[in-house]
Amino acid sequence: MSEIKKTKLRLAEWFGSQDKNGFMYRSWMKNQGIPDHEFQGKPIIGICNTWSELTPCNAHFRKLAEHVKRGIFEAGGFPVEFPVFSNGESNLRPTAMLTRNLASMDVEESIRGNPMDAVVLLVGCDKTTPALLMGAASVDLPTIVVSGGPMLNGKLNGKNIGSGTAVWQLHEQMKGGQISMHDFLSAEAGHSRSAGTCNTMGTASTMACIAEALGTSLPHNAAIPAVDARRYVLAHMSGIRIVEMVHEDLRLSKILTRENFENAIRVNAAIGGSTNAVIHLKAIAGRIGVPLELEDWTRIGRGTPTIVDLLPSGRYLMEEFYYAGGLPGAIRRMGEGGLLPHKDALTVNGKTLWENCIDAPIYDDEVIRKLDTPLIADGGICILRGNLAPRGAVLKPSAASPHLMKHRGRAVVFEDFAHYKERILDPDLDVDANSILLMKNCGPKGYPGMAEVGNMGLPPKLLAQGVTDMVRISDARMSGTAYGTVVLHVAPEAMAGGPLGIVRDGDYIELDCHAGSLHLDIGDAEMTERLALRAKLQEAAKGAGMKGGYQALYIDHVLQADEGCDFDFLVGCRGSAVPKHSH
Structure with a gap:
């Protein structure tokens, strides 16, 4: 010491x-039984x-x-x-x-x-x-x-499973008919042991x-x-x-x-x-x-x-x-x-x-790989910008499918998470493996707190066909235990007037992670017209469903994802000084 x-x-x-x-x-x-000398x-x-x-x-x-x-x-x-x-x-x-x-x-x-x-x-x-x-x-x-x-380590059938990640995998397998409900629920005990x-x-x-x-x-x-x-x-x-x-x-x-x-x-x-x-x-x-x-x-x-x-x-x-x-x-x-x-x-x-x-031992080159045998050659967070995300969006390349890192697809739109849960199960949903699932109103203000719902599960009809990944876009977050080609934190969010809120079924979207771009394929004039209409609808609905208390404080003061989602009045260091006497 x-x-x-x-x-x-x-x-x-x-x-x-x-x-x-x-x-x-x-x-x-x-x-509390503290003696004098502890204050000395x-x-x-x-x-x-x-x-x-x-x-x-x-x-x-x-x-x-x-x-x-x-x-x-x-x-x-x-x-x-x-x-x-x-x-x-x-x-x-x-x-x-x-x-x-x-x-x-x-x-x-x-x-x-x-x-x-x-x-x-x-x-x-x-x-x-x-x-x-x-x-x-x-x-x-x-x-x-x-x-x-x-x-x-989690355990299932004598093998290691990862807490968080396993539940996403097992749930998709159950929805796709690859495992039974019994098999799914039997994993609970070993998942978090x-x-x-x-x-x-x-x-x-x-x-x-x-x-x-x-x-x-x-x-x-x-x-x-x-x-x-x-x-x-x-x-x-x-x-x-x-x-x-x-x-x-x-x-x-x-x-x-x-x-x-x-x-x-x-x-x-x-x-x-x-x-x-x-x-x-x-x-x-x-x-x-x-x-x-x-x-x-x-x-x-x-x-x-x-x-x-x-x-x-x-x-x-x-x-x-x-x-x-x-x-x-x-x-x-x-x-x-x-x-x-x-x-x-x-x-x-x-x-x-x-x-x-500098002298830290490394005991296993499979777990901590050498630089010339990486898991992913470029694992840095991919920052995307474009007319769909003027202030940015993020994607995790190490959890994504390489063939989807550059992709153009037709949007299948969910207005919010409740709409997603209702619509994704529809066997008649007009969706294929090339489609892009897009969910709105799940950002800091839209789904207060920006819940981890961005890694939308795939439509059961496509899971049954063996599809394991699709491009997904939202203003939400996702659990760090999740995986997939998922575009998150789109800013500004839909509830704050961002362009995400104007996307319609059938619109084409282009994702290019290498170029860092996220583009909604409509003309500038149509973009302006849709944004104006969206602003009018939001103004008319202002205050609907608002709650008091902390949630109201949150919605009024939370910053957007690119700013860290802190409250505007909390940013900065205020120091440790306090008034000398309070009695």
Whole structure:
């Protein structure tokens, strides 16, 4: 442990005075059995816990927090655990993305308004990672991330299956008549067989890798399985390290630099990460004040090979990834091949990202592939623009079908998700394998929260014919565990007046991922006429179906997908200053 230096502690504003205020703050805390000496110059470390039995991915966090506390005590700090809104994707309707910003507000105000000198963020299910980083970034105290870790490999008929990804595959097989309902339901027990997040490279694992690539966690945080004892060792060591960070004044703004964001974009391509990372990284960058644009994903990420062979893009699961060397092993491969933009980017352990990874062992070249045998030669997120997506859309090449990356097809249009569910089952639906499925009104405002419905299941009549993929376009998101040639995050969304809202059945659409274009094949005059008509209809329907409460706040203030879907009034770092006295 580094030598402890005298540091001006934030806790002194609460507990350091001998007047009425100091009396009250100390007295109230003492009702928990805290002795006097704990208030005498020890840094107070907040443990921001997203534990919840309604968020099964995070249900083991009580034990994780105890190991963090051990490390904090050992290093001479005093831990205080506090709960925040736990926005888990598995149970929360309509989507945890609706409450990501709410959770970030909870985190921000809890950190700023309470007596703590630093914070440990316990994150797991996918939205908890960006929500907690966003809230912490707006306060800018010393901060370290501890992820809950992925669950063990799923098992079905003696073979590994990936949580999340398997359900999409099995459901399509059942709809196509390839397996029975009994076979489908029998997979449940083995699908999620331990504590932890999805074990594929879904959004949870992607954001855990992003947190590590950003430098906000200790090495190997991303991939250690949730039930592996080494996960608790890492939690303990993170508790030790956060106390040292207080004395070093190693605040989050010194870690979340432009260089670290560029590293994270490149890492996302190398691991075959989720498209959701595009939105979340933009939102985190907005809170800390780092400019980040969609074009950065093309400029930095495109041309990067996907070298981590994990579902849904590849074959393996997070358990194998950890045993193969984890994220440090993948970053070592990248660095040796000149694919790590900023080797000297600082991380929370005080070392650079490259210092953490330069000697990382790699035990399996099948899981962490060599650069000359990648899973996908170009795995960077594909950013699309055109008259159908003036402000951009995204596609994940590593999960797409190569033959559909350049495609022209006739649109089959669904006005919203309910219309899709009703119409897709119609045996008389006018659709073929060359058609493009297009769904509207599922963006940030349209389906409040931008639910993960963009990976529309294929029509059963085509599944029965052996069709396994089609081009799908929407203003929605999709689960990071999903796959297919799916165009997502079309901006502006249909509900905000975007051109997606004017597409009609039979219109031809051209997708060209190599050129980065998405084009609706109608003339400019007709485009203008349709947009004007759409605007009139939307104005006439304004307010219909609107709800009060948080959802109304969300719709009024949420930014579009290309801006990170944060609230307009939350962007920026507001710092940790609070009024001196409140009593």
